[in-house]
Amino acid sequence: MSQMDFTILKFNHCGKTIYTFDKNRLQAENTERKCPICQEHMRFSLLEAPIIVPSPFSNGHKVPCAFLIGSSLGPAFLSELQDSEMHVGVTNSQGVVYSYTSSGVQKEKQGWEQCLCVPLVAPGTGSDSFGTLWDNKLEQFSLLPIWSPNRFEEEREFGSCCYGFALSLLNQLRRSESRELISREDFTQQHVLPVVKMASKYITAYQEIYLHGFYTAH
Ligand SMILES: [Zn+2]
Known part of the structure; x- marks a missing residue:
């Protein structure tokens, strides 16, 4: 994991704040996302749609x-x-x-x-x-x-x-x-x-997602 090129998404489900990589975007736009915790398909209204967590790194x-x-x-x-x-x-x-x-x-x-x-x-x-x-x-x-x-x-x-x-x-x-x-x-x-x-917070979340597929904030 020398480069950190994936985008992190943040959303709420199962009463938790969940972070995952935005890999689905590479597939069809309307791919339904599954919650990594409850495995249910997730539908979001416009207001609760997943947001991109800005990377702290710059060129x-x-x-x-x-x-x-x-x-x-x-x-x-x-x-x-x-x-x-x-x-x-x-x-x-x-x-x-x-x-x-x-x-x-x-x-x-x-x-x-x-x-x-x-x-x-x-x-x-x-x-x-x-x-x-x-x-x-x-x-x-x-x-x-x-x-x-x-x-x-x-x-x-x-x-x-x-x-x-x-x-x-x-x-x-x-x-x-x-x-x-x-x-x-x-x-x-x-x-x-x-x-x-x-950056520390971002790296912690990134490493957890990399290892386990998702990260939840406590
Ligand atoms: Zn869930």
Whole structure:
């Protein structure tokens, strides 16, 4: 289950809220759905029709100027329980992801197709000149000697590495705009934990459906 490509549907039956994959949509539109618990055919009025649960994952290469949380092992590893498998990066205005690894700063045009995104600028800010400015700052920052491969282990001792790179970059941008700097704790609390928590719930439901065909919320 490295990719999480199925859509999750949510509906009520047997007095429970039930989640399943939307596989029926691939078949005839009027395929009758059976309730996975009572096995009865289900008919829904328009108001109670199953709804799609939005996926928390985005294609990071399509979100310019954003903080990304990804995992090389796949989106299923983006839950609270798996934080050692997470890797973070920042996109430029063209969706190229900059991240700090043991080989130095990487610039990737693919590999972040299913990740969690924290936009760093308001939508619509992206004028061409703003994008160019952002890209130049990102490029210059990534060339600083502090992000050399041989310093990676050293940085790891302080728990920074990829996260430290992304946050330092963010603070450098804030400084240049005379905005207050943000601490690692505050950024994590305000921006990272909410998306990771939401993803965790989705991943739990997804894994249960994958294994058992359905999931019910308690
Ligand atoms: Zn039922």
